[in-house]
Amino acid sequence: MWIWREFIRGAFKENPTFVLLLGLCPTLAVTVSVENGFWMGVAATGVLISSNVIISSLRKFIPAQIRIPCFVIIIAGFVTITEMLMKAYLPDQINRSLGIFIPLIVVNCIIFGRAEAYAYSHSVGRSFFDGIATGAGFMLALLLISAVREVTGSGTILGLEILPGYKPAYIMVMAPGAFLVIGLLLGLFNALRLRHARRAAVVFERPITSQTAQGQ
Amino acid sequence: MTAREEQFEPNRLSIATSPHIREAGDVKRIMWTVNATLVPIAALSLFLFGWYAGVVIAVSVISCLVFEAVWQRLSGKSITISDGSAVITGLLLAFVLPPNVPLYVVIVAAAVGILIAKQLFGGLGYNIWNPALVGRAFVQIAYPAAVTPSTWPIVSGDTWHRIFMDVRNAAPPNALAGSSYDAVTLATPLANDALAGFAPDAAGNVHLMYPSLNDLFLGAIPGCIGETSALLIILGGLYLICKGYINWKVPVVYLGTVFLFAFFFPSWKVPGAAAFGGLPEYVIGLDVPGRFFFPLYQVFSGGIVLGAVYMATDMVTTPITSRGQVIFALGCGVITASIRLLGHGFPEGCCYSILLMNTATPLIDRYTRPTKYGAVKK
Numbered sequence: 001m002w003i004w005r006e007f008i009r010g011a012f013k014e015n016p017t018f019v020l021l022l023g024l025c026p027t028l029a030v031t032v033s034v035e036n037g038f039w040m041g042v043a044a045t046g047v048l049i050s051s052n053v054i055i056s057s058l059r060k061f062i063p064a065q066i067r068i069p070c071f072v073i074i075i076a077g078f079v080t081i082t083e084m085l086m087k088a089y090l091p092d093q094i095n096r097s098l099g100i101f102i103p104l105i106v107v108n109c110i111i112f113g114r115a116e117a118y119a120y121s122h123s124v125g126r127s128f129f130d131g132i133a134t135g136a137g138f139m140l141a142l143l144l145i146s147a148v149r150e151v152t153g154s155g156t157i158l159g160l161e162i163l164p165g166y167k168p169a170y171i172m173v174m175a176p177g178a179f180l181v182i183g184l185l186l187g188l189f190n191a192l193r194l195r196h197a198r199r200a201a202v203v204f205e206r207p208i209t210s211q212t213a214q215g216q
Numbered sequence: 217m218t219a220r221e222e223q224f225e226p227n228r229l230s231i232a233t234s235p236h237i238r239e240a241g242d243v244k245r246i247m248w249t250v251n252a253t254l255v256p257i258a259a260l261s262l263f264l265f266g267w268y269a270g271v272v273i274a275v276s277v278i279s280c281l282v283f284e285a286v287w288q289r290l291s292g293k294s295i296t297i298s299d300g301s302a303v304i305t306g307l308l309l310a311f312v313l314p315p316n317v318p319l320y321v322v323i324v325a326a327a328v329g330i331l332i333a334k335q336l337f338g339g340l341g342y343n344i345w346n347p348a349l350v351g352r353a354f355v356q357i358a359y360p361a362a363v364t365p366s367t368w369p370i371v372s373g374d375t376w377h378r379i380f381m382d383v384r385n386a387a388p389p390n391a392l393a394g395s396s397y398d399a400v401t402l403a404t405p406l407a408n409d410a411l412a413g414f415a416p417d418a419a420g421n422v423h424l425m426y427p428s429l430n431d432l433f434l435g436a437i438p439g440c441i442g443e444t445s446a447l448l449i450i451l452g453g454l455y456l457i458c459k460g461y462i463n464w465k466v467p468v469v470y471l472g473t474v475f476l477f478a479f480f481f482p483s484w485k486v487p488g489a490a491a492f493g494g495l496p497e498y499v500i501g502l503d504v505p506g507r508f509f510f511p512l513y514q515v516f517s518g519g520i521v522l523g524a525v526y527m528a529t530d531m532v533t534t535p536i537t538s539r540g541q542v543i544f545a546l547g548c549g550v551i552t553a554s555i556r557l558l559g560h561g562f563p564e565g566c567c568y569s570i571l572l573m574n575t576a577t578p579l580i581d582r583y584t585r586p587t588k589y590g591a592v593k594k
Contacts, residue, residue: 169359170358171357
């Protein structure tokens with residue numbers, strides 16, 4: 001059961017993009033199409049899971065004073081592997097549009113954050129699932145943002161035209177569109193969370209005020 | 217009731233903090249007055265660009281009102297569309313769009329302006345940027361081709377002169393004579409590769425063609441719906457200044473800065489055309505010495521007169537103190553002139569200059585805070 005709870009926490013309650021606001025640079029840059037967003041998510045999740053597992057299993061041997069350089073070396077190793085794999089097996093066009101943002105996963109603060117805040121102090125198994133959960137949260141955010149941007153900015157989804165006659169707003173696949181979409185989605189999620197919290201508070205209050213009073 | 221109690225009876229003694237002198241002006245009154253001064257400009261645009269300009273204005277105003285009402289209804293606020301601020305946004309938005317703009321662009325711009333730039337920031341009084349300009353900036357990047365003015369007014373400069381001005385240049389060159397003048401499609405006087413348009417003459421030779429300074433001032437030029445007539449905008453601005461709704465320093469400093477900038481750094485963005493000296497003779501409509509021609513041409517072309525009078529003076533998005541407003545106007549002038557004369561990407565810098573200075577408004581307010589009465593400067 002803890003696995004499910006960890007998953008909900010990592011992917012939704014502490015969603016790296018929409019709650020912790022981590023890793024926004026690649027999120028802003030690569031989410032012009034769902035395909036790009038998906039492969040960015042895959043690369044980051046792969047690195048995250050592997051680095052979480054290795055850092056967690058080495059946590060007894062990594063001295064606290066030099067843990068950051070150690071994390072960098074481990075993460076950089078997996079980023080290099082990921083980059084080579086992507087170069088070898090993915091179409092050229094995807095590699096070109098993801099470009100520098102794959103090597104930059106080395107300094108992605110989601111991966112650093114999980115290494116520092118979780119993997120360095122938890123068991124290998126828990127760190128593995130934490131990697132999956134956080135990666136899934138990042139992936140969901142990327143897919144959501146890139147879907148909104150691709151539909152509004154290019155009128156397509158996964159490269160297929162979905163709304164004939166729709167005039168794509170070019171701005172949405174440019175940098176301002178990324179900021180707009182992330183800002184609006186953040187506002188939406190915050191509004192939903194506030195409303196949820198308010199409803200929960202009302203339900204909690206009811207038995208104390210009316211029902212308990214009537215019962216007595 | 218004793219005499220003492222009677223004396224302090226609330227109805228007889230009105231207790232209030234300053235200000236004690238009251239005027240009927242409130243948000244509603246100011247907004248509708250501004251709207252009233254915009255009506256002549258709208259009417260002229262109908263005359264210049266035809267019925268479709270009216271459709272654009274109507275669609276813009278109605279969609280601004282609808283978006284505002286729907287948002288306020290959905291978010292549980294009281295609906296305040298009768299205060300006229302959404303109508304101003306709608307009118308100004310239509311005024312900064314070209315007369316041949318497709319209607320979906322107008323609706324998208326209204327949605328972005330009202331929903332994102334105004335209501336998401338808290339509604340009237342809380343918005344950081346001018347909603348109309350945000351809408352315009354959004355569609356300019358989103359649909360660049362649709363937001364480039366490319367139609368000449370129906371009433372050509374020639375006719376205009378005949379109707380109102382009793383033609384100053386009695387003998388226009390061949391390229392401008394007759395029907396060829398009406399037939400040409402041209403970019404706005406500021407558009408990149410042409411501060412002028414190209415007109416073929418009877419022999420088929422193509423001539424560079426500039427609208428005259430008269431046309432520029434009166435409005436018979438290609439451009440956005442409401443920005444062409446400097447005359448009507450200035451008249452509307454004078455009325456608002458007399459009513460005390462806008463600060464006269466803002467338009468004066470803004471336009472003055474652009475004038476001086478253009479006076480000292482003149483540069484046509486037209487390949488081959490030397491600065492003011494190399495202009496074709498027929499361009500010069502008013503009897504202004506050549507040295508002053510280029511700066512005047514800069515001041516009256518594009519949207520800066522509209523921007524300086526109606527947008528750089530917006531009460532919400534500009535600084536509070538007079539000193540702050542002057543700094544604001546100065547910044548707008550410098551940015552506009554820099555984009556126009558030094559930049560290469562955009563022909564017009566008015567919209568972005570005002571949006572950028574809107575962003576700087578809180579900062580300006582902080583540094584121009586007046587000293588408290590009686591406080592001693594250190």
